Amino acid sequence: MSAPTITERAVERKTEAQPRRGAGRRAGSALSGVATRSVAVLLLLAVWEFAPRAGLIDSTFLTPFSGVVRALGELAASGQLAEHIQASLTRSLSGFGIAVLIAVPLGILIGWYKTVSDVLTPLVQLFLNTAALALLPVFVLVLGIGETSKIAIVVYACTWPILLNTITAVRNVDPTLLKLARSLNLPPPALFRKVILPASIPTVFTGLRLAGAAAIVVVIAAEMVGAKAGLGFLINDSQYNFAIPSMYAGIVAISVLGVGFNQLLVVVERRLTSWK
Amino acid sequence: MTTKIRFEGVGRTFPIRGGRERLTALEDIDLHIAQGEFTVIVGPSGCGKSTLLDLLAGLGTPTSGQVLLDGEPVTGPGVDRGIVFQQYALLPWRTAQGNVEFGLEAIGVPKRDRAELAREYLELVDLASFADRHPHELSGGMKQRVAIARSLAYDPGVLLMDEPFAALDAQTRESLQDELRRIWQRTGKTIVFITHGIDEAVYLGQRVAVLTSRPGRIKSVVDIVLDRSAAEDIRSTPEFARYRHEIWTLLHDEVVRAQELEKEAVSA
Ligand SMILES: Nc1ncnc2c1ncn2[C@@H]1O[C@H](COP(=O)(O)OP(=O)(O)OP(=O)(O)O)[C@@H](O)[C@H]1O
Ligand SMILES: [Mg+2]
Numbered sequence: 001m002s003a004p005t006i007t008e009r010a011v012e013r014k015t016e017a018q019p020r021r022g023a024g025r026r027a028g029s030a031l032s033g034v035a036t037r038s039v040a041v042l043l044l045l046a047v048w049e050f051a052p053r054a055g056l057i058d059s060t061f062l063t064p065f066s067g068v069v070r071a072l073g074e075l076a077a078s079g080q081l082a083e084h085i086q087a088s089l090t091r092s093l094s095g096f097g098i099a100v101l102i103a104v105p106l107g108i109l110i111g112w113y114k115t116v117s118d119v120l121t122p123l124v125q126l127f128l129n130t131a132a133l134a135l136l137p138v139f140v141l142v143l144g145i146g147e148t149s150k151i152a153i154v155v156y157a158c159t160w161p162i163l164l165n166t167i168t169a170v171r172n173v174d175p176t177l178l179k180l181a182r183s184l185n186l187p188p189p190a191l192f193r194k195v196i197l198p199a200s201i202p203t204v205f206t207g208l209r210l211a212g213a214a215a216i217v218v219v220i221a222a223e224m225v226g227a228k229a230g231l232g233f234l235i236n237d238s239q240y241n242f243a244i245p246s247m248y249a250g251i252v253a254i255s256v257l258g259v260g261f262n263q264l265l266v267v268v269e270r271r272l273t274s275w276k
Numbered sequence: 277m278t279t280k281i282r283f284e285g286v287g288r289t290f291p292i293r294g295g296r297e298r299l300t301a302l303e304d305i306d307l308h309i310a311q312g313e314f315t316v317i318v319g320p321s322g323c324g325k326s327t328l329l330d331l332l333a334g335l336g337t338p339t340s341g342q343v344l345l346d347g348e349p350v351t352g353p354g355v356d357r358g359i360v361f362q363q364y365a366l367l368p369w370r371t372a373q374g375n376v377e378f379g380l381e382a383i384g385v386p387k388r389d390r391a392e393l394a395r396e397y398l399e400l401v402d403l404a405s406f407a408d409r410h411p412h413e414l415s416g417g418m419k420q421r422v423a424i425a426r427s428l429a430y431d432p433g434v435l436l437m438d439e440p441f442a443a444l445d446a447q448t449r450e451s452l453q454d455e456l457r458r459i460w461q462r463t464g465k466t467i468v469f470i471t472h473g474i475d476e477a478v479y480l481g482q483r484v485a486v487l488t489s490r491p492g493r494i495k496s497v498v499d500i501v502l503d504r505s506a507a508e509d510i511r512s513t514p515e516f517a518r519y520r521h522e523i524w525t526l527l528h529d530e531v532v533r534a535q536e537l538e539k540e541a542v543s544a
Contacts, residue, residue, distance in 0.1 A: 176365040183333055183353045184382035194378070198369045275369045275410045 063245045068252055071245035080234075085253060087229035091147065091222075092215040095154025099211060103159045104204065107166025108196065117167050124164045132157035132218050136225060145226040150219060157218040158211035165207025169200035205269040212261045220254060231257070280434065280466045281309040281332065285341035287491075288327050300491035301327045305341070307485060307494055311433075314460055314467045316477040318527060319487030320534035325470045328492070329436050332468065333359055345434070355383050358427030360437040364419040366411040372398060372422045373407040379430040397425040401455065417448035424456070428463065437469045441476065453479055474527065475511060478502075478519045486526045489534035496526050 045065050052059035063071070075081035110117045132153055139156075143149035173196055181195050223232025231250050238247035286305040289298040301324040309315050319325050330336040331343050334353040343350045345357070358379075366375050376394035385393065398404050401421035411419055420440055427435060441449040453476060460467055471477050477484045478500055486495045500519055507513045 174365075176361050176363045177367065179335065180359070180361065180365040182335060183357070183359045184355060184379060185353055186382055190382075194381075195367070198367070273369070275371075276412075 060244065063248050067245050068248040071243075071249040072252065075234075075246060075249055081249075081253065084229055084231050084234045084250070085257065087227070087233075088216075088219055088223065088231045088254075089257070091150045091230065092154055092219040095151045095219070096158050096211060096215045098151070098155045099158030099162055099215075100208070102155070103162035103207075104166050107163045107204075108170055108192070108200070110163075111167040111170025112196075114171075117171060121164070121167060124160055124167070128160035128164055132214065133221050136222060140225070150222045150227070153222055154215050154218050157214040161210035161214065162204070162207040165210070166200065166204050169203035170196060172203065173199045201269070201272050205265065205272075208269075209262055209265050212265055213258060216254065216258045216261065277310040277313075279308050280311040280313070280346065281307075281468070282344040282347075283307040283328075283332075283341070284344065286328075286331060286338045286343055287340035288324070288331060288336065289339045302331075302338075303491040303493050305492070305494055307497070309466060309468065312464045312466055314457075314469070314480060314482045316469045316471060316481030316484045317487065318471060318474065318477050318484060318523065319492060320489045320527065320531045321472070322534065322538075323487045323490050323530070324492030325487060326438055328487075329359075329438050329468065329470060332434075333357055333436055355379075355430050356432050357434045357436055358430065358432035360420070360423050360427050360435065360440045362439040362442050364411070364416075364423050366419055366422060368411050371408050371410055372403060372414065372418075372425075375411070375422055376426045376429050379426045383430050385430075393429055394425075397429040398422070400428065400459065401425045415448070416444050417452060420444065420452060421455070424459070428459065428465075433466060435465045435467045437467065439470055439472065442472065449476070456480065474520050474523050477523060478516060479511065484519075484523055486523060487530075489530045489537060495530065498522060498526075 048062070048065040050064075051057045052062045052064045072081065075084075110120055135156065136153055139149045139153045143152055177195055177199065178191075181191050186194070219230070220232035220235070223230035224236045227233040231254050235247050235250035235254075238244070238250060283305045286302060287300070288302040289300045291297070292299045305328065307315075317325055317328065327336065331338050332345075332350065334350045334357070367378060370378065373391070373394050376397055377390045380390045380393055395404065395407065398407050401424055403418060403421055403425065406414060406418060411422070414422065423440075441452055444452065456467075457480060459465075469480055471480075481500050484498045484500060486498070487493065488495045498519065502510060502513075502515055502519075504510055510516055
C-alpha cells in the first residue's frame with residue numbers, strides 16, 4: 001500500500017502550535033536570570049564581610065569573607081586544598097557511583113513488579129529515613145576506620161534516595177505508553193530501552209541529586225570522625241588548632257563542591273531531556 | 277464481502293472487591309465486521325466499549341466466547357491491528373517523525389526505509405512540515421494526527437480507535453473526521469471506532485452498533501446509508517437527522533438505566 005498525499009489543508013489552526021522562542025531573547029533572559037539568582041548570595045557574602053569588620057560579630061569567631069578567601073589561596077598554594085578535595089571527592093564519587101550502579105537497575109526491577117514494589121517500598125522508606133550518620137559507628141565497628149567504611153557509608157546514604165525515586169519513576173510511567181508498547185508486541189529489552197528508561201529519567205535524576213547532596217554531607221561527617229585527609233578532616237583539624245580562617249575555607253570549599261556537583265547533574269539531566 | 281472480524285458469544289467479567297465478586301462488563305456479544313468496513317460502536321459510559329476493543333486488540337482475553345480475526349482466534353496483540361488512543365500515547369521525548377518511526381521499529385523496518393516511510397505518512401496526515409516537532413509543541417489535533425500516522429505506517433489491516441477525537445474542540449474534531457474518512461477510503465482499512473458522539477457515529481460509520489448499559493450487549497446495529505455527494509453539509513440533511521434520532525432513541529433508555537445503576541452503586 002502506498003500513502004497518497006492529501007493536499008487539502010486541514011481546517012485546524014496551525015497557530016495552536018507554539019512558535020519557537022528567538023535565541024537572542026533566550027540569551028537575554030538567561031543573563032537576567034543569573035543576576036536574579038546571584039542577588040541573595042552576594043548579599044550574604046557582603047554581610048559576612050562587613051559584620052565582623054564593623055564589630056557586630058567577634059572576628060575571631062567569624063573571619064571576614066576576604067580573610068577566608070586569603071586562607072583558601074594559601075591552602076591552594078601549598079597544595080593542601082587539592083589534597084583534601086581529592087580525598088573527599090574520591091570517597092564521595094566512588095560511593096555515589098557504586099550506589100548508582102546498584103540502585104538504578106535494582107529500582108527498575110523492583111518498580112516493574114507491582115507486588116514486589118508494594119512490599120519493598122516501606123522498607124526503602126524506612127532506610128531512607130534512618131539517618132546514615134546514626135549508623136556511622138556501626139560502619140566503623142564492622143569495617144574499621146579506613147577508606148572502606150567511609151565509602152560504604154556513602155554508598156548506603158546514596159542508595160535509598162536513588163532506589164526510591166527509580167521505583168517511583170518506573171511505577172509512574174504513563175500507562176497508555178505501556179499499552180501502546182504492548183499492542184506493538186515490543187520485547188522486554190526494547191520496552192525498557194525505548195519506553196521505561198526515557199520516561200523515568202526526570203524522576204531518577206531527582207533521586208540522583210538528593211544522593212549527590214547526601215554523599216557530600218556523609219563523607220564530611222565521616223572524615224570528621226576519623227581521617228588524615230579530606231575537607232571534613234581539614235575543618236575539624238583547623239578548629240582544633242584554632243586556625244579559624246582555614247576552617248571557614250574548608251566550609252566554603254564544601255559548599256562550592258556541593259553546588260558544583262548538583263549543577264553537573266542538572267546539566268547531564270538537561271542533556272538527556274533536551275526535548276523538553 | 278469477506279468477514280474480517282467476528283465476535284462469537286463474547287463475554288468478559290472482572291474480579292472486584294478483592295476477587296470475591298465478579299463484575300460483568302460484556303455479555304453475549306455477537307458481531308460480524310466485514311473487510312474494509314467502518315464500524316462505529318456507541319453505548320453509555322461504562323458499558324464495556326473499551327473492554328470490547330481491548331479484546332479485539334488482544335490486550336485482554338474474553339471470559340467466554342471468542343474473537344476471531346481472519347477466521348483465527350485472537351490470542352494476543354499484533355501489528356496486524358493498529359490502535360489509536362484517546363490520550364494520543366505519543367512518546368514525549370521523540371519528535372513527530374520519531375513517534376511514527378516507533379511503530380516501524382517494532383516491526384523491524386530497516387533504518388533507512390523507516391525515515392522515508394514515516395515522512396510519507398506524516399504527509400498523509402498533512403503534518404510533513406512538523407516532522408521535527410516534539411509532542412508538547414503540537415496542538416491536540418496535530419498530536420492525534422501523528423498517532424494516526426503512526427498506526428497507519430506499519431500498515432495494519434484493522435484500525436482500532438477508542439474515542440480518538442473526544443478531547444478535541446468541535447472544529448478540529450470535524451476536520452479530523454473528514455480526514456479519517458478520506459484515509460479510510462484511500463487505504464481500505466477495516467475500522468472499529470468508539471465514540472460518545474451520536475453525530476460522529478452517524479457521520480463516520482457505515483454501521484453503528486449500539487450497546488446496552490452494563491453488562492454491555494449489542495442492542496441494535498444500524499446501517500447508515502447516506503448520499504454524501506448530495507448535500508454540502510451532510511449533517512443538516514433530513515436523512516442524517518433521522519439516523520441521529522434513531523440512535524439517540526436507542527441510546528436514551530440505556531443512558532437512563534446506566535445512570536440509575538451508577539446511583540445504586542454510589543448509595544450501596
Ligand atoms: N481491569 C478492570 N478491572 C475491573 N473492572 C474493570 C476493568 N476494566 C474495566 N472494568 C469495568 O468494566 C466496565 C466497562 O469498562 P469500559 O472501560 O470497557 O467501559 P467504557 O464503555 O469504555 O466506558 P467509557 O465510556 O467511560 O469509556 C466498567 O464498569 C469498568 O469499571
Ligand atoms: Mg472507554
